[in-house]
Structure formats: C-alpha cells, structure tokens
Amino acid sequence: MSGLSLHKKIEENAGLLIFGILFVSAIGGLVQILPILNQDSLSTATENTRVYSAVELTGRDIYIREGCSVCHSQQVRPLIAEVERYGAYSRAGEFVYDRPFLWGSKRTGPDLHRVGGKFSDDWHRIHLIDPRSVVEASIMPAYPWLADRDASDTGNISAKLSALRILGHPYSDEDIDNADADLQGIKEIDALIAYLQMLGTGYSEGDSS
Amino acid sequence: MEAVTNNVYHDKVVIRLIQFSIVWALAAMGAGVYISAELIWPGIDFGQFWLSFGRLRPLHTNGIIFGFGVSALMATAFYSVQRTSHVPLFAPKLAWFCCYAWQLLVLTGGLSLLAGWNTSKEYAELEWPFDIVIAVIWVCFGVVFFGTIATRKIKPIYISNWFYGALIIVIAMLHIVNNLAIPVSIGKSYSLYAGAQDAVVQWWYGHNAVGFLLTGGFLGMMYYFLPKHAERPIWSYRLSVVAFWAFTYSYIWAGPHHLHYNSIPEWVQSLGMVMSIVLLAPSWATLINGVMTVSTAWEKLRTDPALKFIVLSLAFYGLATFEGPMMSLRSVNVVSHFTDWTIGHVHSGALGWNAMITYGTFYFMVPRLVGRELHSVRLANIHFWLALAGTMLYIVSMWAAGVSQGLLWLSVDNIGELSFSFKDIMASMAPYYGLRLVAGLIFLSGTALMAFNLFMTLKGQHATRVSVPAVDPAYGVS
Numbered sequence A: 001m002s003g004l005s006l007h008k009k010i011e012e013n014a015g016l017l018i019f020g021i022l023f024v025s026a027i028g029g030l031v032q033i034l035p036i037l038n039q040d041s042l043s044t045a046t047e048n049t050r051v052y053s054a055v056e057l058t059g060r061d062i063y064i065r066e067g068c069s070v071c072h073s074q075q076v077r078p079l080i081a082e083v084e085r086y087g088a089y090s091r092a093g094e095f096v097y098d099r100p101f102l103w104g105s106k107r108t109g110p111d112l113h114r115v116g117g118k119f120s121d122d123w124h125r126i127h128l129i130d131p132r133s134v135v136e137a138s139i140m141p142a143y144p145w146l147a148d149r150d151a152s153d154t155g156n157i158s159a160k161l162s163a164l165r166i167l168g169h170p171y172s173d174e175d176i177d178n179a180d181a182d183l184q185g186i187k188e189i190d191a192l193i194a195y196l197q198m199l200g201t202g203y204s205e206g207d208s209s
Numbered sequence B: 001m002e003a004v005t006n007n008v009y010h011d012k013v014v015i016r017l018i019q020f021s022i023v024w025a026l027a028a029m030g031a032g033v034y035i036s037a038e039l040i041w042p043g044i045d046f047g048q049f050w051l052s053f054g055r056l057r058p059l060h061t062n063g064i065i066f067g068f069g070v071s072a073l074m075a076t077a078f079y080s081v082q083r084t085s086h087v088p089l090f091a092p093k094l095a096w097f098c099c100y101a102w103q104l105l106v107l108t109g110g111l112s113l114l115a116g117w118n119t120s121k122e123y124a125e126l127e128w129p130f131d132i133v134i135a136v137i138w139v140c141f142g143v144v145f146f147g148t149i150a151t152r153k154i155k156p157i158y159i160s161n162w163f164y165g166a167l168i169i170v171i172a173m174l175h176i177v178n179n180l181a182i183p184v185s186i187g188k189s190y191s192l193y194a195g196a197q198d199a200v201v202q203w204w205y206g207h208n209a210v211g212f213l214l215t216g217g218f219l220g221m222m223y224y225f226l227p228k229h230a231e232r233p234i235w236s237y238r239l240s241v242v243a244f245w246a247f248t249y250s251y252i253w254a255g256p257h258h259l260h261y262n263s264i265p266e267w268v269q270s271l272g273m274v275m276s277i278v279l280l281a282p283s284w285a286t287l288i289n290g291v292m293t294v295s296t297a298w299e300k301l302r303t304d305p306a307l308k309f310i311v312l313s314l315a316f317y318g319l320a321t322f323e324g325p326m327m328s329l330r331s332v333n334v335v336s337h338f339t340d341w342t343i344g345h346v347h348s349g350a351l352g353w354n355a356m357i358t359y360g361t362f363y364f365m366v367p368r369l370v371g372r373e374l375h376s377v378r379l380a381n382i383h384f385w386l387a388l389a390g391t392m393l394y395i396v397s398m399w400a401a402g403v404s405q406g407l408l409w410l411s412v413d414n415i416g417e418l419s420f421s422f423k424d425i426m427a428s429m430a431p432y433y434g435l436r437l438v439a440g441l442i443f444l445s446g447t448a449l450m451a452f453n454l455f456m457t458l459k460g461q462h463a464t465r466v467s468v469p470a471v472d473p474a475y476g477v478s
C-alpha cells in the first residue's frame, strides 16, 4: 500500500485517526519518560539528604499553598555566576523526597535552594511578615497571616506522613505517632522557617556526586 | 443546496460558550493586570491572603487557559465540526453538559486556587478532585466531538478536526499521567513522582499543554476559520497533512527545554533541544500555508476586522514559534531561563496568537450565529489597534527586562566576583513592569470593547436556524 492510500484510509476513518494520533504522540513520551522513571540515580538520595520532619513538611506545604514557587526557583544551575551567587549547584539526589518538585520557572526573587542557614530565624520572621522592613525596595508580598495561624491547622500531618510512607519515604511508626505533637504550639511561620532553614542542606562541598 | 434536510445545527451551545469565554477573558486578564500592578506596588494585596501574588498568578493562568481558552476551543470545535461533517452535533445534551460543567469547574477551581489548594505544578495547579472532574468532562467533550465525526455525511475528515481531535486525545493523556497523586485530604495530594523525575513528567505535560492546547487547538481554529473567511480553500492540503503528523510527533519530545542546566540527565536536555529545533519546520509550514491562503485575499483584509485579527495572529504565531526554538538552544536559554524573557515569549503567543485568533473567530461567528451584522465595525477596528499596541508593548518591555536580567545575573568581573547584587537588578525592573502594566490595560480595554460589541450584536437575538446542507455525492459517505 502506498503512503498516500494509507493516508486516505486514516483521513476517512475516525477510529484510525484517533489511534494514529495516540500512537504518534505517545512515542516521544515513552522514549523520554520511561528511562527517566527507571534511572536509579535520579531516585537515590545524596548522603545528607533526609526526609522532611513533620514540621518541615508542614512548612513545605505552606510554601506550596502560598505559591512561593511562582517567584522563587529552587535550582542552582552549574554556572560560575550562579554558584557564586547562591552556592553549590543542585544535584538530582537532593530532591528525592520532593513531591512535587519545586524548581520553579521564574526568578522574580532569588533562588532559594541554598537559603538554609543563610539568615537567622528572626530575619526570616521579620522578612516574611514585612519584607520591606528589611529590604527597602523589595517587591515580595507580605505574609502577616502566617504568624497568626496555628501550624497544626494546616492539615492532618500524620495522614500526610502515612501517605508519603506508602510512596516509599522512610518514616517510622514513631515519626507518624509523634507528628501531631510536633506541631503543637507553633505557628505556620515557624514551620515555614524550619523548612527554609533546611533547604539545600542535603549537600556539602566534598560530598561525592 | 436544494435538498435541505430538516436537520439544523446546534448553535445555541456555541453562543453560550462564546459568552462564557469572554467573561473569563475579562476576569483572567483583569487578574493579569492586577498581578502586573502587584509587581510594582506589592502593598496592594492589603495583607489579604487571597489577593496575594502567589495565589492570583495561578488564577490568571488557569482562568485564561481553562476558562477563556478551553471555552473558546469548545465553541469553535462544536461550530466547525458540524459544518465540516454536515451533521448536527452528536449528543447535543452532552454538549450542553460539557458547556455548563466546564464553567462550574473553572469557577470552583478558581476559588480553590484562591483558597490555596494548589499542587504547584504549572498549568496543573488544580487539586485532585478537580482533576477527576476535568477528566470526566473531557471524555464527554470527546464523545460529542468524535460522535459527530462518526456520524458525518462527508467522507474525508477535514484537517481542522484533526487538530481538535489531537487536542482532545493528547491533553487527556497528559492530564492523567501528570496528575497521578496520592490524596491526603480533599484539598491536598502528593505527586506520584518525586524530584527530578517529577520535573521531567511535569514539563512533558507543561510543554505539550502549550503544544496541543495553546498551539494545536488554536491551529484547528485557524484551519477552519481562515479559509472560510478568505473564501478560498487552504493553500496546500498536502502540506497541512504532513505538517500535522510532524507536529504531533515532534512536539512531545521538546519538554526538556524547560529544564536546561537543571538536575536532569544531559541526554534528555539535548534531545529536547534538538527536537525543539525540528519543531520549527512543522510550525512554519503551517504558517506558510495560512499566509498563502490569504495571499490572494488581501483586499478583504482592509475591510474586515475579523480577518485582520486572524492574519495578525498568524504573524505572532510565527514569531512565538521562531523565538521558542531559539530559546531552546542551551546557549540562549542560559540567559533567558528564569527571566521575564520567558514571560515575553509566553505573551507573544498568548496575546498575539491565542487571544487574537480567538477574537477573530468570535467576530466572524457571532454575527453569523444570530443572522445580523456586527453591531459596530468601527469599534472592532479600534479593538484591533488596541490589541496590537498592547501586545507589542507587552512583548518589548518583557524582552528588555528579561535580557537585562539574564545578562546582569550572569555577569562576573575579571576576578570572578559578581558584578551586580540581585536586589539592585530587581529594583531596576520597575520601569519595565510599569510599561507592561500599561500594555495589559490597553489589551484588556480592547477586550472589553469586544465584549460590548458582541453583547450588542447578540442582544435580543436568537440563534438562527441553520439547516444542514445536502452533501456533494463526490464526498458523501457511501
């Protein structure tokens, strides 16, 4: 059958057309995504990468909820200027407990992947409640409500840890049992700061890979 | 034409979808203008969590893409599939269901974004309950669309329907795979994929949502409305066929150009880059086909605002699909990535291509749907100039902002020290953001003019009953 008459068939048969589209469009995805999903090095943690604690995970979920990732990337590219500005470039193994990933696509604010330990907790607190009180020209939004809300109201933390355990994150029964208690008495802003302070600590100069 | 059947096209649902689409355009562009202003005066969220930039921005993108874009795509798909198949819609009640269910989804989904239910995956921000509803409505859309094609009276399936078909099928595939997650509560779930793997899946989705919705779906519009309007057949049908398959095949590979120099394997980045360059060919083949189709109808261009919009949209389509492959080169992307250059690229496609071609088809369809002249051609012409001015100002200001950001961030002096602090570069963006705000206001006011113009055209009118014409036996289903 010549190419043209095959094509005439497709052109006149809705079922074939649907199948053709599905088939042709699936190839690229299969060739790219299946090997990536099966590449162990992408799902193997670096030496110092650990799961998020109950408090940090809550902070991370607040970061997602507030959409911090629309202005902040978490991905230091292996470029001189970037390593100079932010720190060691990002390794795939540092993100294995990130569901979803938060690399971002726009840097309205600076990259945050290596922000952990860069500022004090108090600096973050003041900055989050009123960025312009520390950086005069800042265009970052203020997040005053984070200081009023209880971290324990952010969501059922033991259910979250259990769900992540199903996905393979190594939480112990103890972690899950204590999760609720860990969030008692702290505000959302404290959880968010705990998350910011552990960002990028999964890698230090000299680690392999 | 004599042997008129007593079948009539189902056009009321088309009108309703157009109305909803315009409402979302106004709302979501309004949100776009508001977030533009927030980047200049961050205080205008007044400490209200739901006015905060991080929540309004997904509202803007989702409102525009799913509210304005998808409603317009459903409207034009329903309009053109009937006319190219010579049958009324299959399962018209289901079409009405798609229409209203979708609007409800956009509305409640938008509110959920303001409430902070957000997966943070771009263009897939809606949480899992909405994802399920989207999948259901999408299947219904597919049933109506392919059902109409299956019952068609014309043997060949016209090219516009292939693009709409690809839109329905490929988006369904992308949507389901990318949104797989474990729910922990009604408004929160954790992605099935983690880290680098999640990133590759997400940008396979993200790029192809752009590819098959914002590009392919709207090419469906182009292939039906441009020839219709120019009153000429498409310049080369064969070229359109070749371009379709090349487009469908190669688009899917290009996602990794969103992850250049990120923590994913090099081979994926290189593959994404090469396939993005390849994509230039089918993209421009389509462009050439469109331009050649109108090339003998220039005189209509002077008088007909609808055609002007469609032809101008093709120019911006050409621009965005040229710029895109250039930005996919690693050496260019190293500058453009993370900057406002990307935002400029996005809106050259979004305003110049998606919005303009939609405006053109609305100006074309609405008078025909109600059987009267457009309320005011003059207003439509003013809208045309506002849209062009707004788009140009938007793109140019973001290019300037993006290129300077990119270069200044990377600039190091001869002993390897950074030349500029992040904060200084940030502070220098204010004038560009000011221009972008003006651009947005201009574009939005044009859209408001169109809303008024079409409202006046529709006012008090009912859909005219258009009978399904008889089929030329040469093309009929035997």
Ligand code: HEM
Residues within 6 Å of the ligand: A105, B122, B210, B214, B215, B254, B257, B258, B259, B276, B277, B279, B280, B283, B317, B320, B321, B322, B323, B324, B325, B326, B327, B328, B329, B333, B336, B337, B338, B342, B345, B346, B348, B349, B350, B353, B354
């Ligand atoms: C051949 C065609 C195209 C190619 C190869 C292409 C390529 C690219 C590249 C390289 C980026 C930047 C990624 C980054 O550095 O983060 C990008 C971003 C984008 N492009 Fe295109 N582009 C094309 C056409 C279009 C068209 C027609 C539209 C229509 C609106 C569009 C919409 C977008 C959007 C929305 C983004 C932003 C994604 C994000 O970061 O959130 N593109 N594109």
Ligand code: HEM
Residues within 6 Å of the ligand: A070, A105, A106, A108, B029, B030, B032, B033, B035, B036, B057, B060, B061, B064, B065, B069, B122, B340, B342, B343, B346, B347, B349, B350, B351, B354, B355, B436, B437, B439, B440, B441, B443, B444
């Ligand atoms: C009045 C017109 C519009 C204005 C003022 C506007 C403004 C904006 C602003 C301020 C942003 C955020 C940029 C940033 O984070 O730095 C944005 C993002 C975006 N807008 Fe618009 N917009 C308009 C129309 C549209 C239209 C018609 C579309 C789509 C068809 C669209 C699609 C998008 C997308 C996809 C993004 C995300 C880009 C990315 O993540 O890279 N916008 N817009």
